[in-house]
Amino acid sequence: MHPAFSVIFLTTLIGAGQGLFLALFLVESLSIVKVLPQQTGAFYGDGSLFALALLIGGLVASFFHLGRPERAWRSATMWRTSWLSREVIMLPAFMLVVFLYALNHYATGDVSSASVDGEVQMTVLLGITGVILCIALFVCTGMIYACLKFLQEWHTPFTPINYILLGMMSGFTLAAVYASVTSPAISSFYAGWAILLTVAAFVFRFAALMRNKRLKFKSNVQTALGVRHNKITQKTTGAMGGSFNTREFFHGKPPEFFQAVKIFFLVAAFAIPLLILLVSSSSESFLLFFIAFLIQYIGLVAERWFFFAQSNHPQNLYYQSIS
Amino acid sequence: MSQLALVIDLNICVGCSACVTSCKQWNTSGLAGPMVDENPYGADPTGTFFNRVQTYEIGEYPKTETLHFPKSCLHCEEPPCVPVCPTGASYKRESDGIVLVDYDKCIGCKYCSWACPYGMREFDEHQKVMKKCTLCVDRIYDEKLPEAERKPACVMACPTGARLFGDVHDSESDISVTIREAGGYQLMPEWGTHPANHYLPRRKNHSHIHEDELIRVDNPLNREDIAKPDSTEPSLEDW
Numbered sequence: 252m253h254p255a256f257s258v259i260f261l262t263t264l265i266g267a268g269q270g271l272f273l274a275l276f277l278v279e280s281l282s283i284v285k286v287l288p289q290q291t292g293a294f295y296g297d298g299s300l301f302a303l304a305l306l307i308g309g310l311v312a313s314f315f316h317l318g319r320p321e322r323a324w325r326s327a328t329m330w331r332t333s334w335l336s337r338e339v340i341m342l343p344a345f346m347l348v349v350f351l352y353a354l355n356h357y358a359t360g361d362v363s364s365a366s367v368d369g370e371v372q373m374t375v376l377l378g379i380t381g382v383i384l385c386i387a388l389f390v391c392t393g394m395i396y397a398c399l400k401f402l403q404e405w406h407t408p409f410t411p412i413n414y415i416l417l418g419m420m421s422g423f424t425l426a427a428v429y430a431s432v433t434s435p436a437i438s439s440f441y442a443g444w445a446i447l448l449t450v451a452a453f454v455f456r457f458a459a460l461m462r463n464k465r466l467k468f469k470s471n472v473q474t475a476l477g478v479r480h481n482k483i484t485q486k487t488t489g490a491m492g493g494s495f496n497t498r499e500f501f502h503g504k505p506p507e508f509f510q511a512v513k514i515f516f517l518v519a520a521f522a523i524p525l526l527i528l529l530v531s532s533s534s535e536s537f538l539l540f541f542i543a544f545l546i547q548y549i550g551l552v553a554e555r556w557f558f559f560a561q562s563n564h565p566q567n568l569y570y571q572s573i574s
Numbered sequence: 575m576s577q578l579a580l581v582i583d584l585n586i587c588v589g590c591s592a593c594v595t596s597c598k599q600w601n602t603s604g605l606a607g608p609m610v611d612e613n614p615y616g617a618d619p620t621g622t623f624f625n626r627v628q629t630y631e632i633g634e635y636p637k638t639e640t641l642h643f644p645k646s647c648l649h650c651e652e653p654p655c656v657p658v659c660p661t662g663a664s665y666k667r668e669s670d671g672i673v674l675v676d677y678d679k680c681i682g683c684k685y686c687s688w689a690c691p692y693g694m695r696e697f698d699e700h701q702k703v704m705k706k707c708t709l710c711v712d713r714i715y716d717e718k719l720p721e722a723e724r725k726p727a728c729v730m731a732c733p734t735g736a737r738l739f740g741d742v743h744d745s746e747s748d749i750s751v752t753i754r755e756a757g758g759y760q761l762m763p764e765w766g767t768h769p770a771n772h773y774l775p776r777r778k779n780h781s782h783i784h785e786d787e788l789i790r791v792d793n794p795l796n797r798e799d800i801a802k803p804d805s806t807e808p809s810l811e812d813w
Contacts, residue, residue, distance in 0.1 A: 252688070318682020318702030326660035326681055335685050336660035398658070401691040401765050469764045470691065476643060477759045477773055480632045489594070489626025489645065492618035495696045499687060565762065566693025569628065569645060 252402075253499050254559035257316035261309045262392060263421070263551045265342065266414065268305030269385045270422010271429070272349055274441055275299060276378040283375070287437060292356040294433050295374070299353035301429060302422075306346050334398055338391035345384040352377040389415040396558075403466050404562040409459035416452035417520075417551060423448050424524060424547050428540040435535040442532035442540065446525060449547075453521040456554070460513070463561060470565040485571040497570050502560035512557045520550025576741040577651060577671035578709055579770035580729065581749045581758055582644050585777050586736035589627050589642030596731030597625040597646070597707075604712055606677055610700040622696045624707040625728055641776065644737070646728070647694040647707035648761060648769030649673050655686040655695065664704075671743075671770060672711055677703045691765050714739075742770050 275298045281287040314320040329336040355374045393411025400406045427441035472483050488497065502509065524547040531539035601624060602609045611621035625646040632639045649666075653673050656664045663679035664686050666672070675686075675695075680703040687695040687704060695706045710726035713719065723730060729737045740749035749772075752758065758772035 316683060318684075318697070319680065322661070322679065322681045325662075325679055326683070329657075329660050329662045332657035333660045333685075335658065335683065339660055395685070399654075399689055401654075402688070470762050474762050474764060475692075476630065476641065477761060477775065478630075478632055478641060482632070482634055483641075484631045486629040486631055486640075487627075489591075489628045490620065490623070492613070492620045494620055494623070494626075495687070496693045499684065499697070500693065564688070564693070565691045565765075569693055 252559045252562045252564060253502055254556045255316055257312050257314075258559070259552055259555040260312035261316070262414070263548065263555055264305050264309035264312060265388070265392070266418025266551070267421040267425050267548065268302040268309065268349075269345070269388060270419040271302040271305065271425050272299060272352075272381055272385055272422070273419060274423050274426030274444070275302070276352075276382055277444075278437060278440070279374065279378055287440065290434055290437070292358075292360045295356040296353045297433065298426070298429055299349050299356070303346060303349045303353065306342065306349065310342060310346070334391050334394040338388065338395060341384060341388040341391050345381065345388050348377055348381040348384055352381055386415070389418055401470065401565050402562050403468060404463045405558075407459065407462060409455060409462060412455050413452070413459055416448060416455055417554065420445065420448040420452040420520075421544070421547055421551055424528070424540070424544045427528070428537065428544050431535050431537040431540050438535045438540065439533045442528050445543075446528050446532065449521055449525045449528065453517075453525075456521075457517075468563070468565075470568060472568050472571070475565070475568040485569075488570050488572070496566060500564040500567055500570070504560070509557070509560060512553050512560070516550050516553035516557055518550070519546050520554050523547075524550070575668070575671070575743060577649070577743045577770045578714070579649055579671075579740070579742045579749065579772065580646070580709070580726070581738040581740075581752055581772045581774060583736045583738070583756075583774040584641060584643065585774060586734045587627075587642045587644060588734055588736075589629055589640075590733065591627045592731040592733055593644055593728035593737060594623060594625050594627055596727045598623060600710060600713065600727035601708070606705075607701060609705065610698050612699060622698045622705055624696065624705070639776070644728075645692075645694070646771075647673060647709075648692060648767075648771040649707075649709060651768035651770055652766060654765070654767055655690045658685050658689040660685065670741075672709045673706070674708055674711065675704055675706055677701065677705070680704050691762055691767065692769075742772070 275295055278287055278290060279295060282289045314323065317323060326336055326339045330340055352374060355377055359372065359374060390411050393414035396402070396405040397407065397410035423441055423445040427438050427445055430438035430441050473479060476483065488494070524543040527539055527543040531543070598609060609622040611619070613619050614621065625644065628643045628645055630641040630643060632641055649672055651671065653666055656666050656673065660683065661679050661681055663676045665674060665676070667674060682697065682702045682704065684697060684704065687693070687697065695704050698705050713727065714724050716724060725739045729739045738749045738752060740747040742750055742753070744750060752774065753772045756774045758774050760769045760772060
């Protein structure tokens with residue numbers, strides 16, 4: 252498939268935003284049961300607005316993917332059958348809850364995390380709703396790709412699992428960056444989680460790579476044409492100057508570039524951030540955490556490029572050579 | 575419930591592309607607006623087509639065959655492109671099974687083209703919507719046309735009669751009979767899309783000429799004492 256940068260930025264930005272929100276609510280939950288010290292309302296409020304900014308960034312990026320963005324509202328209608336439609340509903344719903352979560356934290360101030368007289372606070376209710384919507388949004392994003400059964404590289408439970416893990420990984424690294432400025436005491440807590448999630452994400456992403464390496468394609472040129480012969484050579488595609496079919500479904504880069512991106516994303520998204528986080532986890536250093544996040548994010552952009560590029564669409568069987 | 579479809583006879587198709595140009599002409603002149611051509615006279619001409627003829631070479635020289643392969647939307651009975659559409663712009667008509675796109679609802683997200691294993695959809699780079707073969711829905715029901723012309727433009731144009739049009743749900747329709755009798759098949763049956771369009775395979779007539787038919791064994795001019803050519807195979811006389 253041809254990787255579209257609009258979709259690459261959509262999925263990586265909202266992934267980081269979702270992960271950041273989960274990280275914030277994790278600390279709020281743990282502070283209620285007094286495992287972690289209580290944070291200020293502004294800590295949650297600013298953090299949620301930061302997450303919201305990333306979600307908005309992703310949403311804006313997604314509009315560049317549409318031919319007719321002015322009709323985008325229509326895409327919420329077919330949620331019964333379309334995962335894309337479900338994502339279109341989940342994203343604004345999640346954004347709304349994140350916004351309300353931030354507002355409530357600003358409103359209730361510094362005592363928000365404690366439950367007063369056994370009463371459950373509004374922020375907790377909103378937080379739980381946010382977590383549910385956040386996971387649902389991850390699943391929708393992953394299923395958009397995983398539900399296409401003939402794109403065999405994507406049609407696996409690894410796809411939604413990796414969207415969840417990779418998003419949380421970058422979100423928690425970002426949370427460590429954020430906490431190192433706003434509440435340095437818990438930045439090492441986030442860094443610890445970021446390390447765990449980076450390892451988990453690497454394990455599952457690597458497993459997906461292994462799976463795809465051994466993939467047996469169900470379609471071949473014989474089934475595509477219905478001709479039983481081992482040697483079939485394409486002479487024309489029916490269009491001399493290329494067509495939508497030759498532009499949309501091929502990444503168009505040499506195989507060396509493709510392999511290089513794979514190695515780059517394994518190093519940049521997992522290895523280097525892991526090293527930096529391990530070295531600096533207790534340092535509370537903004538600079539080191541920020542460098543770790545930046546490299547990880549660039550690695551994730553490469554990961555997403557590779558995710559699209561690796562997928563072989565069966566229609567490519569009809570476009571093997573242009574003449 | 576009917577399911578309109580095309581049957582394409584690969585044994586007859588000569589790859590002239592008359593169906594391609596006639597499809598383009600009809601559909602670019604319709605109410606839905608033109609099908610864009612980019613750079614039509616330049617170095618890299620490209621454009622929107624609903625129908626293309628591809629050419630394949632089967633086998634290795636000197637034992638090769640040329641296969642001309644017309645390729646257009648198969649109007650699947652289980653179209654994977656329809657449920658993924660987020661706006662409902664892609665739909666399959668209940669009445670005749672034609673898969674269509676409502677160009678006024680399409681947001682151009684291209685997700686349906688990813689969901690079609692055959693790559694039959696084309697994005698219009700000017701109108702920014704996804705387009706596809708309509709089976710000439712604006713032609714086949716047009717009562718102003720003589721009945722014999724109420725067929726898709728590609729079928730009308732084919733000079734060899736390689737394209738047949740009809741209802742595959744009607745067991746006695748011409749195309750159903752042809753599919754049954756001439757071994758019609760579907761493309762990529764492994765995905766369970768149940769394409770309505772069928773292709774008829776290339777067929778060869780093989781004739782076997784027996785040696786006896788070249789050298790007449792019961793030639794009265796032969797003398798009985800002249801030995802017949804040695805043959806381990808049974809001769810026609812043995813029957």
